[in-house]
Amino acid sequence: MVKVLTSNDFIDNVENTKGVVVVDFSATWCGPCKMLGPVFEGVSNKLGDKAKFFKVDIDESGNIAQKYRISAVPTMIIFKDGVPVENLAGFMPEQNITNKVNAHL
Template identity: 30%
Template sequence: MIRNATDSNFDELIAKGTVLVEFGASWCGPCRMLTPILEQLDRELSGRLEIFKVDVDVAGPLVVRFEVMSIPLLVLYQGGRPIERIHGFQSKEALLDLIRPHL
């Protein structure tokens, strides 16, 4: 299940394993298009990948900290460190290509 990350729990959530975070907003069309793809990946990669969402409208400090200039922004973390950043809507195949080498 995809959970929301906030200013208060973000560092704890990304600290272990491989984690994909989507910075987005409910009003963002490409973000809404990405949701079913992220849900599929969450089911298919359960136990190997955690997925979290950050609502840029309520997580201002995270937006500043990670220099989010456009959404959706997907950031792949491993052991708490960002290892990949990708902007805009992505297909499931493109996301798998990004994630697989890090699982």
């Protein structure tokens, strides 16, 4: 299950979390983001407890988007032990995202 994070939740759920966390930076007005939504949810369901999956709306939490230099959406960032280890820009098929996440588990 993918949870939407606000600026207040981000530090606790991403930066201060051990293990792998994947964050989808998106916007409600973004067509490719809407296409990625169900795919991202599918990867989350497939990997279960192996990694945590969150969404951040760049319009609602602009400070986080700015901190991680999000210049285009959708952008996914894979964090390991609170540190960004890989950026994935644009729409990607479920298997590609799964492979990228598995590489960091």
